[in-house]
Amino acid sequence: MKCTVCRGPALIDLRRHNANFCAEHLAKFCRDQVERAIHDFDMLEQGARILIAVSGGKDSLALWDILNHLGYDTAGLYVGLGIGEYSDVSGRFVQKFASERGLELLEVDLRSEHGYDIPTAAELTRRSPCSSCGLSKRHLFDRAAIDGGYDALVTGHNLDDEAAVLFGNVMRWQMDYLARQRPVLPERDGLPRKVKPLVRLTERETAAYCVVTGIDYQVDECPMAAGNKHIAYKELLNEMEVASPGTKADFYLSFQRRAVHQLDGTLAEGRESLGTCDSCGAPSPSDICAFCRLKSTTARENR
Amino acid sequence: MKCTVCRGPALIDLRRHNANFCAEHLAKFCRDQVERAIHDFDMLEQGARILIAVSGGKDSLALWDILNHLGYDTAGLYVGLGIGEYSDVSGRFVQKFASERGLELLEVDLRSEHGYDIPTAAELTRRSPCSSCGLSKRHLFDRAAIDGGYDALVTGHNLDDEAAVLFGNVMRWQMDYLARQRPVLPERDGLPRKVKPLVRLTERETAAYCVVTGIDYQVDECPMAAGNKHIAYKELLNEMEVASPGTKADFYLSFQRRAVHQLDGTLAEGRESLGTCDSCGAPSPSDICAFCRLKSTTARENR
Numbered sequence: 001m002k003c004t005v006c007r008g009p010a011l012i013d014l015r016r017h018n019a020n021f022c023a024e025h026l027a028k029f030c031r032d033q034v035e036r037a038i039h040d041f042d043m044l045e046q047g048a049r050i051l052i053a054v055s056g057g058k059d060s061l062a063l064w065d066i067l068n069h070l071g072y073d074t075a076g077l078y079v080g081l082g083i084g085e086y087s088d089v090s091g092r093f094v095q096k097f098a099s100e101r102g103l104e105l106l107e108v109d110l111r112s113e114h115g116y117d118i119p120t121a122a123e124l125t126r127r128s129p130c131s132s133c134g135l136s137k138r139h140l141f142d143r144a145a146i147d148g149g150y151d152a153l154v155t156g157h158n159l160d161d162e163a164a165v166l167f168g169n170v171m172r173w174q175m176d177y178l179a180r181q182r183p184v185l186p187e188r189d190g191l192p193r194k195v196k197p198l199v200r201l202t203e204r205e206t207a208a209y210c211v212v213t214g215i216d217y218q219v220d221e222c223p224m225a226a227g228n229k230h231i232a233y234k235e236l237l238n239e240m241e242v243a244s245p246g247t248k249a250d251f252y253l254s255f256q257r258r259a260v261h262q263l264d265g266t267l268a269e270g271r272e273s274l275g276t277c278d279s280c281g282a283p284s285p286s287d288i289c290a291f292c293r294l295k296s297t298t299a300r301e302n303r
Numbered sequence: 304m305k306c307t308v309c310r311g312p313a314l315i316d317l318r319r320h321n322a323n324f325c326a327e328h329l330a331k332f333c334r335d336q337v338e339r340a341i342h343d344f345d346m347l348e349q350g351a352r353i354l355i356a357v358s359g360g361k362d363s364l365a366l367w368d369i370l371n372h373l374g375y376d377t378a379g380l381y382v383g384l385g386i387g388e389y390s391d392v393s394g395r396f397v398q399k400f401a402s403e404r405g406l407e408l409l410e411v412d413l414r415s416e417h418g419y420d421i422p423t424a425a426e427l428t429r430r431s432p433c434s435s436c437g438l439s440k441r442h443l444f445d446r447a448a449i450d451g452g453y454d455a456l457v458t459g460h461n462l463d464d465e466a467a468v469l470f471g472n473v474m475r476w477q478m479d480y481l482a483r484q485r486p487v488l489p490e491r492d493g494l495p496r497k498v499k500p501l502v503r504l505t506e507r508e509t510a511a512y513c514v515v516t517g518i519d520y521q522v523d524e525c526p527m528a529a530g531n532k533h534i535a536y537k538e539l540l541n542e543m544e545v546a547s548p549g550t551k552a553d554f555y556l557s558f559q560r561r562a563v564h565q566l567d568g569t570l571a572e573g574r575e576s577l578g579t580c581d582s583c584g585a586p587s588p589s590d591i592c593a594f595c596r597l598k599s600t601t602a603r604e605n606r
Contacts, residue, residue, distance in 0.1 A: 171543070171550065171554050172557055173557040175561050175565070236542070240474070250475060251473075254476040262565055262566065262568075262569070263565065265565075
């Protein structure tokens, strides 16, 4: 198997691109795909000052590395979720990545700064862990991006993530979720601009990027995510991808190209009702935001 | 296992309805579901005069029986496709059904009336057999419904069929196809009103209806449909249905309830360009309609 670019020995084949790459040209391919996503979806101005949500996994570290390479002014934000050993190890991968490259890393610790961790929140609220975790991270990332005056909050959602979420939303035709499923959401009402530059790369590709560029990352999946429906959707999409390479990218990208703009009206409707949280001042559709409600539930139950 | 209605012995369980039925109440359930679809989607006026496209399979014969039961003025149309033994047997099931019930049956034979059959068309045109077959049936059913002055052309597409087609269209976001995927298409420009009253029933349910009401039908799948992509989509949807009963109905019906009307604009655009075929006068977007082109290709190649 030879590299499609240099004819040297290839180490990965990408069937949907009908291409094979050596280490050097795989890294170039990944950077080109991120650059193309940024260009095609008008994600970021050249040299923008951005905050990257980093988990210690392959996606967010690959993305940080690539955006740094592409000349953006980057800082990372890591939220310590308190999921035992898993979180400890994840945090150390992030710290090592940032210090080796001299990049700025912000850290928030849920337990010491906000009085709860994800396992406790999941147990006390009887929500799924992914739901408590998602809302906590969203709140803290949004706030840090606004408080720090960054041009955008950038997350490492890859093509597999986005296609699986789209698939789930389509299976139930959840029009409000579909309307918001865009790789760029503009700044509004106290929420930062949000951008997903990995939408043209699969998790296999970001993992390979980390391997060939020497990025150490948390390989384990989150132990609390087992049974998450998106994992089943990813498996279904992978089955279809094997039968017909390109299916996943076509599904996600043709939605962006042809369908999502038909839902502009739905998006506008959903936007009308955003006020601010009486407790913390964050943008919220209700008097007290979901994060403050979660904090007060866990504080009460922890007593 | 007891019948949910009468507590007698049940012979089928319908997990998505959380119900079991005996023969009598399964038949009632199927008729009720058809009546509900007709009502919910404003399909037919009470007692309308309708033409049913019948293939000899479980769906179209169950549908004919149910619509006859519900008091509609029905005639069937069978198109002989010339797919060897399969077509011969299918035709005999239709004739037996109609004659036993004293129902009017129209018949068109592709080979003797139009000079080709589906295997020949597929070979000569290098189209997939399903494509030649679909366009031939559409043309002949439309024409018969218009010429006979029927209030509607009714087809036996069931929930599995419609969900699989929707799934395929969604995977590629084919907006024009999505916009037209409705259980009712109104009459327009020389095309009859088209109605699909089986969209609330699966193929397992229509098969069970035939068994319990004594309808003999063609059990074999069409031998030319192997490899058809919709079969793979049906299998995927069935996997999801097993994991989560109701998935398939939710996918199709929530599309109808929430999404399809967002595409009214796309539907209107697609409608502008319909003229008539110079050769046969049928509605067509081009000078010569696809049916007449197929006829002339097969006539030329057959020479």
